[in-house]
Amino acid sequence: MPMNAQKSVLGTLGSRAWITTVWAVTIFFVINLLALIATVMTSSFGTRWLGTWLPAGWTVNWYASAWEEFQLGDLLTTTFEVVFAVVFLAGLIGIPAAYALARREFTGKRIVMLLFLLPLLVPPVTYGIPLATVLYKTGLGGTMSGVILANLVPALPFVILVMVPFVEQIDPRVEDAARVFGANTFRLFVHVLLPLLLPGALAALLLVLVRTIAMFELTFLTAGPDSQTLVVALYYAVFAAGVRAIQSIDAMAVVYMLTTLVWLLVALRFVNPTQMVTRAKRP
Amino acid sequence: MSDTARNHHLPLKMRLSAAGFDGVTLLVLPAILLLVGFFVYPFFYGLWLSFHPKDGSVFGNYKTFFSDPFLYETISKTLWLSIPVTILNMATAVPIALRVRLMKNQRLLTTILVLPITLGTVLVAEGMLNYLGPQGWFNRTLITFGLISAPLKLVHNYTGVFLSLVITGFPFTFLLVLSYLTGIDPTLEKAAATLGAGPISRFRHILLPLLVPGLAVTFCLGFVQAFSVFPSAVLLGAPSGPTRVITIAAYEAAFEQYDYSLASAIAMIMGVVLLAIIGAVLAARSLFYRGPAGGGKG
CATH class of the missing domain: 1.10.3720.10 (MetI-like)
Known part of the structure; x- marks a missing residue:
C-alpha cells in the first residue's frame, strides 16, 4: 500500500512538472513575440534609442x-x-x-x-x-x-x-x-x-x-x-x-x-x- | 447493341451531360484556364528552359549546379536549417496543443499566435533585428539577470534565421495540430481512461495513432515553409555564408545574373528535393494506423 501511494505521489508530481513546463514554454514564446512587436512600435515613436531600456524622448516625426x-x-x-x-x-x-x-x-x-x-x-x-x-x-x-x-x-x-x-x-x-x-x-x-x-x-x-x-x-x-x-x-x-x-x-x-x-x-x-x-x- | 454504340447516336449535349458536363460544370472553366496559364504553363516552360542553358548543352545547368560548391551546398545548408526547425516546432507544438485543447477559452492564445503568420516573415525579421540585437531588450534582460556577461550574437547568423523560422513556424504548426486534435472524438480517450489507461498510455495507444496522419501533413507543410525561407535568410542571416539557402541562389541567378535558364533549373531542383522529403514522410506515415478518427457506431 505505501509503495502504491508513493508511486501515485510521484506520478502527480511528474504530471505537475510536465504541465508547468508546457505552460512556461508557451508563455515564454508569447512574451517574446509580443516584445518583438512592441520593440518596433517603441522605436518608431522614439527620438534617440541607444544603449538604454527606452528611447531618450518621444516623437511622432x-x-x-x-x-x-x-x-x-x-x-x-x-x-x-x-x-x-x-x-x-x-x-x-x-x-x-x-x-x-x-x-x-x-x-x-x-x-x-x-x-x-x-x-x-x-x-x-x-x-x-x-x-x-x-x-x-x-x-x-x-x-x-x-x-x-x-x-x-x-x-x-x-x-x-x-x-x-x-x-x-x-x-x-x-x-x-x-x-x-x-x-x-x-x-x-x-x-x-x-x-x-x-x-x-x-x-x-x-x-x-x-x-x-x-x-x-x-x-x-x-x-x-x-x-x-x-x-x-x-x-x-x-x-x-x-x-x-x-x-x-x-x-x-x-x-x-x-x-x-x-x-x-x-x-x-x-x-x-x-x-x-x-x-x-x-x- | 452495346452502351458505347448507343451513346454515339445520342446528341453531343446528352453525351456530355452523362459524363457530368453541363452549364454549371462550365463555371469551373475560367479558374482552370487561369491556373493552367499561370501555374502549369510556367512550370513546363521553366522545365524546358532549364534544359536550354546559355552554353547550349542539354544538362549544362544541372552540371553547373552540381559542380559548383557555392551552388550545390545550398541544398545541405537549407536542409540543415529547415529539418531541425520543423522537428523542433513539431516537438513543442504537440504537447502544447494537447494542453490547450483542454482549455475552454483558447481564443486569446490562438489570436496572439496567428499574429506572426499574418504579419509575415519580413516584419518578423525587421522586429527581430531590433529585439534580438546587441542593444535589444532580449540581451538586455539576460544581462540584467546576470545570466550572461556580454550580449549574445543572435542575428546575422544561423541562429537568427533559425529563430525567425521558429517564430513564424511554431504558431503555424501549433494551429494545424490543434485543429487535428479537436477533430478526434474525446469519448475515445474517456473510454480508455475508464478502462484504466494512464495519461502516457492514453497518448501512446489512442491519440498518437489517430494523430499520425495529421502530423505527417503538418510536418510536410511546415517543412515546405522552412525550406523555402527567403526574406529572413537575407535580412537576419549571413546570406553569403551559413544561411545561403537555395532560394537565394535561385533569386541571384534570375535577378542578378539574368540567367533565367539556370534560375529555372535551381527552382526545379528545389521542387525535386521537396518532393523527395515529402514522399519519404508520407511513405513513413502509411506504416501507421489508417482509419476514422471519430468514435461511435459509424
Whole structure:
C-alpha cells in the first residue's frame, strides 16, 4: 500500500512538472513575440534609442518623414489596388468554380482538384521564378497586372478550397424548391444562392485579403518600381538599412502592421484563428 | 447493341451531360484556364528552359549546379536549417496543443499566435533585428539577470534565421495540430481512461495513432515553409555564408545574373528535393494506423 501511494505521489508530481513546463514554454514564446512587436512600435515613436531600456524622448516625426521618404501614400494606394483586384477576381472566378465542383461529379474532377491544391502546397518561390520569367517574356512583368495575376495563383485555389465544403453543406433541395416555384437562373442566384453563400464567401475573401497584403515572395519576384506593395518596400528598406534612419523604417513597419491587423481583426469576427492555416471550414 | 454504340447516336449535349458536363460544370472553366496559364504553363516552360542553358548543352545547368560548391551546398545548408526547425516546432507544438485543447477559452492564445503568420516573415525579421540585437531588450534582460556577461550574437547568423523560422513556424504548426486534435472524438480517450489507461498510455495507444496522419501533413507543410525561407535568410542571416539557402541562389541567378535558364533549373531542383522529403514522410506515415478518427457506431 505505501509503495502504491508513493508511486501515485510521484506520478502527480511528474504530471505537475510536465504541465508547468508546457505552460512556461508557451508563455515564454508569447512574451517574446509580443516584445518583438512592441520593440518596433517603441522605436518608431522614439527620438534617440541607444544603449538604454527606452528611447531618450518621444516623437511622432518619424511617421511624417517615413511618409515622405518611402512615399507611403503611393505604396498604400498600390497595395490596396492590387489586393482588392485580387480579392475581386478570386471571388468572381473562384466562387462559381467552387459551386460547380461542389454540385457536379464529372470526369477528371480529381485532376482539377489536384490542380487547385498544388499552388497551395508548392512554395511561392519555386513557382514564382518560372512565373516571373513568363511574365517578363510577355511584357507583364513589373506591371500592376502582372502582380495581380501572380497573386491570383495562390488566392484563387484558396477561395475554391474554402468554398467547396461550404457549398456542399447547403441543401440542394433549397435550389430545387426555388426552381419548382418558377425562379429563373438569375432570380435563383440573387434571391437564394447569394444570401446562402454570403457568410462563407465573406470569410474566404477576407482570408485572401489578409494573405495577399502579407504575400511577399510573389509580389517581390514580379513587381516593378511602380507596382511594389507595402511589404516589398519594407523588405527593400530593411535590406538597405543604414541608408535611412532605423526609426523611419520602424514607422513604415508600424503602418504595414496596422493595415494588416485591421483586416485581421475584421476577418477574425467571421473566422476562427485556426482557419488561417487549415483552409478547411470547421463546424 | 452495346452502351458505347448507343451513346454515339445520342446528341453531343446528352453525351456530355452523362459524363457530368453541363452549364454549371462550365463555371469551373475560367479558374482552370487561369491556373493552367499561370501555374502549369510556367512550370513546363521553366522545365524546358532549364534544359536550354546559355552554353547550349542539354544538362549544362544541372552540371553547373552540381559542380559548383557555392551552388550545390545550398541544398545541405537549407536542409540543415529547415529539418531541425520543423522537428523542433513539431516537438513543442504537440504537447502544447494537447494542453490547450483542454482549455475552454483558447481564443486569446490562438489570436496572439496567428499574429506572426499574418504579419509575415519580413516584419518578423525587421522586429527581430531590433529585439534580438546587441542593444535589444532580449540581451538586455539576460544581462540584467546576470545570466550572461556580454550580449549574445543572435542575428546575422544561423541562429537568427533559425529563430525567425521558429517564430513564424511554431504558431503555424501549433494551429494545424490543434485543429487535428479537436477533430478526434474525446469519448475515445474517456473510454480508455475508464478502462484504466494512464495519461502516457492514453497518448501512446489512442491519440498518437489517430494523430499520425495529421502530423505527417503538418510536418510536410511546415517543412515546405522552412525550406523555402527567403526574406529572413537575407535580412537576419549571413546570406553569403551559413544561411545561403537555395532560394537565394535561385533569386541571384534570375535577378542578378539574368540567367533565367539556370534560375529555372535551381527552382526545379528545389521542387525535386521537396518532393523527395515529402514522399519519404508520407511513405513513413502509411506504416501507421489508417482509419476514422471519430468514435461511435459509424
